[in-house]
Amino acid sequence: MEDLLEYAVSCAIEKGAKYAEARYQVSLSDHVSLVNGVPLGVGFSSAAGISVRVFTERGVGFAATNEMTRESIREIVEEAYKKAKVSEKLRKKPINLTEEEAYRVSYILHVKENPVEISLEEKLGELGEIDKSLLEIKVQLPSRSLHLITSLSEKIFHNSEGAMIYSKIPRVALFAMFIVNVPGKGTAMRWIQLGESGGWENYKRWDVVKRAVEEVKTIAKVLEEGTAPPKEPVDVILGPELVGIIVHESCGHPSELDRIWGREGAEAGESYMKIDMLGKRIGSDKVTIIDDPTIPNSYGFYLFDDEGVKARPRYLFKDGLINEFLMNREFAALLNKKSNAAARASRFDREPIVRMANTYMAPGDLTFEEMLREVKKGVYIKSFAEWNICDRRWYQRYGGLEAYYIENGEIKHPVRNPFIEFTTEGFYSKVEAVGKEVEFFAATCGKGNPMQGVPVWIGGPHVLIRNVKLSVAPPKISFTRPG
Amino acid sequence: MSVDYLKELGNKAVKKALSLGVNDVAVMIHSGRRYMARFANNQITIIKHWNETNIGIRIRVGKKIVVGSTLNIAEVEKTVERLVSIAKYARENPLLTPLPEGPFKYTPVEKLYDKKVVEASDKIDELVERAISAALENGAERCAGQLSLGEGTRVLVTSTGVEASEQSTGISITVRAFADSEYSGTGVSCSRTLSSFNPEKAGEKAGKIARDSKNLRDIEPGKYDAVLDPLVAADLLGHVLGAATGLSVLMKSSFFTDKLGQKVGTDIVTIVDASREPDTLGARSFDDEGIPTQNTVVIEKGVLKSLLHNTMTAKAFKTNSTGNAGWIAPAPTVLKVLPGDFNEEELFREVKKGIYISNNWYTRFQNIREGIFSTVCRDGVFYIEDGEIKYAVKGLRIADSFLRLLNNIAALSKKLYHVHWWETPIPSWVPYVLVKEVNFTKTLF
Structure with a gap:
């Protein structure tokens, strides 16, 4: 892949760019959803491709493709360069970039358990546990929406100053939305988002079941006992x-x-x-x-x-x-x-x-x-x-x-x-x-x-x-x- | 990529999935070439280009559904294999329905494709310049914005007899004009054909609002009649259409929960999901399950007549799909508010003491079930007295309930505008809207 990035950047410089960068990025994510106890769907998405950003004296062009062939890379470089030149027509001052060190490094966020490799069965099981615990408390929850998303972002960055940086970062995230209803008192909506970079062990540390149950009980109490805010400062x-x-x-x-x-x-x-x-x-x-x-x-x-x-x-x-x-x-x-x-x-x-x-x-x-x-x-x-x-x-x-x-x-x-x-x-x-x-x-x-x-x-x-x-x-x- | 090649790709995925024992499978491919020029301070800051193909695959095994997407054409069969292996671990969805049996007959939506839009990518800078010039001529000092254009192909292949394709183009511009940093206005233009696209008009409107916004004054918060610009109507009534989807009502997370068949707005309110509107962004002739699209009247003369469905939510409501799939969730396509009787001057003349809001953003819910929300007034906001705009005001937001808003709609203009920009994801045809007694708040310290 580094070869393709180097090819992209050298094509841009050959054409006359004063600076160029190319980035390969893979974004993998999978998700499971449980809404009102119904497993609405599980799935994944995979987005991988290369983009180039090309600076000319007074213009910037950007182009991206998911076809990772040399022909396709040359085509996007040409498009990016052409459009950078076009944008110069409406730009008066030269564009400068700060001088920065060109790093050649690689970093990986090491985890115990890669979250995208944990089975969706286990993930759905986690959401099932949350939902079950919510149903066990004596609070009306007309709407319960739970989504667990794990992802992996892998990048290689290269620029015409010689930088080449590889990174790999997994993430875990949970989105939850509840509508709490207390008869005679009305409803309230609570959104929770939890997220970290790291492995499946990070998710396990969150103790989501306990947290969700406490949140719901608390909101119900607010509906039950809450009074209007004070009018005076x-x-x-x-x-x-x-x-x-x-x-x-x-x-x-x-x-x-x-x-x-x-x-x-x-x-x-x-x-x-x-x-x-x-x-x-x-x-x-x-x-x-x-x-x-x-x-x-x-x-x-x-x-x-x-x-x-x-x-x-x-x-x-x-x-x-x-x-x-x-x-x-x-x-x-x-x-x-x-x-x-x-x-x-x-x-x-x-x-x-x-x-x-x-x-x-x-x-x-x-x-x-x-x-x-x-x-x-x-x-x-x-x-x-x-x-x-x-x-x-x-x-x-x-x-x-x-x-x-x-x-x-x-x-x-x-x-x-x-x-x-x-x-x-x-x-x-x-x-x-x-x-x-x-x-x-x-x-x-x-x-x-x-x-x-x-x-x-x-x-x-x-x-x-x-x-x-x-x-x-x-x-x-x-x-x-x-x- | 050619339509034939994309269909071949779709059929390959379908064949693979069937060979692995799935009950049904749908493959949706989007392939397109797009350009976007962004500009700020009257200069183009970047021009971007995308050449991408995205493949979405939905498989059903019994009552289990798994959905995946990839941008890697070479990995279509591998993607199918992965979906099938995931299905083993997925859980049953009792609501799930088989894919609808095709083939279906599709009537093309008019004016979906215009070659001239694609050709305009060579003069993207000229189109931007025309918009900026119009704004500057009408009082702006500087402009920011975007101009996007491109063409795309949608191909759907299912194991239930659907092999459909559609090519479309689209072009849109947003111009935000500034006269000094605090005074701004926004204008948009969008269409599927180049002849309907008018960047000057967008620039002119943005420039005029920015110019007229000078000399901001403070005003007391409270209840005022509000004239909503089409940009504001598109955002707020877009949330109304979004609340009318079958899944959000089924899951009781909508302010329309348990309100089907009930009066939810005044008699003049008729809102349509207009998938088949000609020359309109978002319009399409088939949905993601292959069902032919239709224009669905969601609210008719104030009554919530229909929700928006895919086959799954339609079955749960014992009705038919409205052609709004979404493999998991149905979704609105095009918001259309049927016009009223007022020309715009007459509509403003109806207002004794009110506010004209030219744009808004950041609509958020305190309680989505009850429709309690607030939204920030953006760009020019004007105090109206006895039918006349008096002066620009600052720092206001609407804090109210969508149900009250619908119940207080008092007048609609005769003319509809096609609007779509960053803040309003649903392309819309909307009039100027007069709403009585809207609650406005402002900062207290």
Whole structure:
């Protein structure tokens, strides 16, 4: 395969490209699904092929094929080169790339049990166990949707500067959705996504049955006993799941330098950040947010990005200041900086673009109990269902699911559907205390056109914000029957 | 790749599966050549090209179904072998039905293929430039977007007598125009034929909305009548069509659970899954099981008349497939909202105090069973008073219930627009929609 990649790159350089790269990528995945106890289907997908990205003086072309013959490779190189030249017609300035070391390395995430080699029978058995345990608890679950996905991503990256990087990373993931119904009280929806890089042993460690049962019982309790959120401003403790999604959406995405330059403007959007905002204050000095691809077992794990640059932790916010953008080689060069290895491509036929890996708020110094003691009257929001944010990543909203009143430092009865709606600066500037222990959650981050979903972790510790207003869910509609 | 070659490939897989003892097998092959130019700051950032063939195979052994896909043509038979070996371990799906017995007669969908679209790949930069120029002439300072075009072949071969093929083309553009960083507008154009494609129109609309969005003001959150641009109607009513699929209702994860035959919207609401709409992205003449497609009226004058089915969900509901397979889950193809009586000016004149939303994104559910959701207003959002647009407003989102939305639809425009972009996966024909008393929220700190 290395021969074909070298052939692709040399063809591009011969044609006149100033830089070229070729990537072979195999994405294998299999999935089993159990919905309301029905094994709807099992299956697998295999996507293997080669893509090339060609830079001319002022243009970029990309082409991909799943036909791995020399003729086909030559054809895509010619297409990519031709289209790079065409794109020059509408581009005035030359495109430069940062200077980076050309690594020749190989890394494999070694696992005890390769997850794609575990039989689908065993995987369906796991889902069956979860479903059985859910049915044994005395809670109505009109909808139970369980999906187990294992995958293997194998890549070889080569570029015209001599890099040749081989990697092999298996992953395991579980998606679960429940609708919980408590007669007379209504329904609630809970989504869970678990995911790690690693082997089948990682899945076994999750203790999914226990977790699913606890989640369902908790949501039922919230429906049963939950009351409306307080109308007056209160202190709010956000759990790691909320903190994770907030930092992903309002720090990670807007830190992507391609967005800041407007490259994703028509789809994923732009950013409230501007290139001259490095060093500007965005939050309290308690706020440090890191994106780190190198965390062992993380869902967003990699050691070299899809431009061959060695990965390292990126300190996006540091002590409340905007500290570093997420960068690939093209956009880092515009700031005369080095790439910080944020280029990722979800499949062989997708271009590498600037992405997050594992984004989290750095821990502070309080235990959860100590944080609770700080609150006289407040709400603790532990999990969420709905969330969204404007495409400049400024106005955002999160729909709390598992939540409780706090009174005089103690957790009291559940609160139902507390919504929290704030601006990015509004939130980070109100962060008054940060917990000691970081928890991570799996997510699939979407960006690019065509859409590229990539595995990431989101996370953080508990966070305390003071004196904020919560809002409520829109009221349920009473239904008109015909006639 | 030629249709004959792809059919031969399909038949090879079918033969292999039958020799290994499966009860039935379907092979769906998508093969295509596509181009995409992306642009930002009035410049093309990249042009991409794909030449790919994907082979999907579904086998049934008794009550077990296994589905696989590969991009490796040389491994078709190996893929079948793997599916059959997996079937040994799979569990029985009591809902599963055999593949429908063919052959079927297919009436081609009109205007599915236009050679001129393929030829336009040589002038992709000119098409982009025309769109950008139109936006700049109408008030934009800079534009981002994408232009995609290509041709594809779909081939379906089943062990139950189906050997069908269809060639199609498609072209689409999204233009997002910016006038300063906070003021933006989006315009789209899409079709299967080059003559219906109008990049200037997309650029012009995007530019005008961006220009008119300047001088943003704050407005109190609360209930307002809302005029939904076709882009917004396509997204929100696309979720409505998605909630009407047989599987989501069967699995009780839809806000239409137990509502078949009931009134779910006002009398003016008629929503069709329009698989057979000419010159429309997403339209097709046969589904993934080989059933001939039809236009299915899902909501008729406010009543939930039909769900969208494949043969499996149809059997569970004791009805016929609507030609919306999906081997596992049925899926919408084309959203069509039947037009109303208002021209667009009249529709705006109906509004005493309201909001015109030119675009939205990020629709998410707090509770999919009850249809409680929110979505972020994007690009130009305008306050309307006494039928006139007064000024642009910022920071709003709709937070409401889909069932209330359907029950509050008060007017529809006469003209429908074909829209499809990154945020709305279901290609749509939709009007401007007036909805009464929509709940708007905004940030509280």
